[in-house]
Amino acid sequence: MDTPVVHRRHFLIGAAGVAVASTVPGMGGLAFAQEAIGTQAPTTPLPDYASWKKPEAMIVHTELTLETRRPFIGTSSVVPSNILFVRNNLEPPDSAIVADADAWEVAFEGVAQPRTMTVRELKQLGIATVPTVLQCSGNGRGLFDHEASGSPWLTGAAGCVVWSGVPLRAVVDALGGVAEGARFVTNTGGEVIPEGIDANEVLVERSVPIENVDTIILAWEMNGEPVPLAHGGPLRVIVPGYYGVNNVKYVKRIAFTEAESEADIQQTGYRVRPVGESGAPDQPSMWQMKVKSWVTHPVVETPSGPIQIHGVAFGGINPVQRVEVSTDDGQSWQEAQLLDPDLGRYAWRSFVLPVELPSGTYSITSRATDSEGNVQEQTTEPNHRGYDYSGWDRLAVEVTVL
């Protein structure tokens, strides 16, 4: 059979843990595949704060960016904490803050009765549990052709996890309601700001539209355990359906504000714009996620006979309605089965399609549609920072059926 030729750039992880582009046809695909399945030992050791991760499942891009290798994602909907990706904008704070998690303090501002509350107090106000997809804005950056700064994530800067905490609405109600004129929820991370620089240059402070007040939870539990430091413990803001950066870690201040944060990360960072343009506040912010899916098995080669193609799909703020799978580079599509359990609108859903393929090489990919009829795009237009490549074209895997 004809092997579909897929033009794309692939990455090898070099000795220093730095991504190196490979443009050799064929070789690129193989390198991509080997890197993805973890046949190479990690080239950089896990950082101390994440030393409890499963090393063979992780690509260590830098000390602050750890990716989950594609085929380590299973079909159980929930991604276990020990293989979940990590992306920190700054060094995490000292681990002492999770040793006495209930004592962590958060300042609430822009409410009728502003005050500081401890996690211990927040735990008295209410409980909600919500599974969400956590996805870095730069997930898929490695699939763009242009050189965008940041880690060259493939698919593994994403995972679906279960959060428990207090609904922000319950806290706001306890504090007398939101101050008049507020249009944003502005959340500040508890990272230590290095001395001698303008705090706004590095401060992790993100604003999201105030409508999210009814879905945000302040989470002290992830996947049934206290939120680990690597994932934002003692307390993390969870904005369901929004990119990871909005889910501020070690949150120390929650403010209802009239304007967006003055921090660079809000004003000019995480802004979608053409390649070569500078970031500016009038460009779209990386808030709500797009509909997206990808295949997690098979990814390299598989015996002939029956094959269960499976993967994950999500719709950002909308539930996934359907997933189609193509084994011929998008020329034809078959409807996949969505697997139970359905963890809710903000979670991802596993899908499976049983096929029988003769020996050969196939470009296998998936295309999700959400409940509003939004269809996963075929290709993602380049954007300066290489945010969220969601096109089913380059999310495809080249699989050899033996």
Place this chain on the structure above:
Amino acid sequence: MDTPVVHRRHFLIGAAGVAVASTVPGMGGLAFAQEAIGTQAPTTPLPDYASWKKPEAMIVHTELTLETRRPFIGTSSVVPSNILFVRNNLEPPDSAIVADADAWEVAFEGVAQPRTMTVRELKQLGIATVPTVLQCSGNGRGLFDHEASGSPWLTGAAGCVVWSGVPLRAVVDALGGVAEGARFVTNTGGEVIPEGIDANEVLVERSVPIENVDTIILAWEMNGEPVPLAHGGPLRVIVPGYYGVNNVKYVKRIAFTEAESEADIQQTGYRVRPVGESGAPDQPSMWQMKVKSWVTHPVVETPSGPIQIHGVAFGGINPVQRVEVSTDDGQSWQEAQLLDPDLGRYAWRSFVLPVELPSGTYSITSRATDSEGNVQEQTTEPNHRGYDYSGWDRLAVEVTVL
């Protein structure tokens, strides 16, 4: 206020990891509480095959029985693998079997075309994902008054986890269907049988009614990772809604049989009978679980003010319909809220009830009702082996509101 006096026996874990009954009123409650919250360091180290568990969360009864301390269960529905209880009937096999999981072989008998299949082959036949409550038959044994042999589990020989694997139905269909006359699915564990003894004395082989062929899955994945050795990897039989013992680990043989297994574990073990009687095949087998719930927070003491009482509830083969909570030893009840996500009929559901209690001591307990109207019992009649204490009376916690 009056402190309700709860007559019950409590356990201290002694230096040898052996449970010691405490009958000192007051002291018993305190010991129970301290033991439950994990203020005591583990007295027995974790066994090698489970060394990756979180030590402070586990009560090590023996090398083969590890219990989750009650307040380590959160509100996220899924119990993370590193705090899930362990109960093995025999030493687990060598860990080499999980290192090459796909090569593990299972013999299928009592089908039209009997044969042996590898996990690799099973993975080609289909995929289903099902969250289930895994609960040891002896969970709650420590709450009975009589001395029943076995570990004195409190509430922590139970957890809710997500399994992925192939539906047994898909395998049976691939093998030409079930042989005529079969009434049971009989599953044999892959433990090494010590030499010089009658295999039936120790063989882990359990039969369940054949109706379960449509719900059983053969799981290679638990909570999104390959099933660890401690939990039955490479392949475990999952019989949703059934006690743990039926969920045979390292399964090496799956047979459709006319009669139940000849192994003692089926014939005389796991049979419910009055105290003092021997086990016999005409007594009820520990198959389907009962409706049950318990409070996981607060368990010892809590500051006054608003309190979020939370816990877990399940209905065996039926979904939980409602949970009520009492703070006065069962004299009055209030309806609790069932938390999302709903992971399906075989999972447990977290519940929460916000209350305000003045300073004092309270007996707090919960009572679940399943979709068929079955109500959790008030007390559990003694049975010889101390199986599944489910009464809301002794599952209560004594809590001091400061």
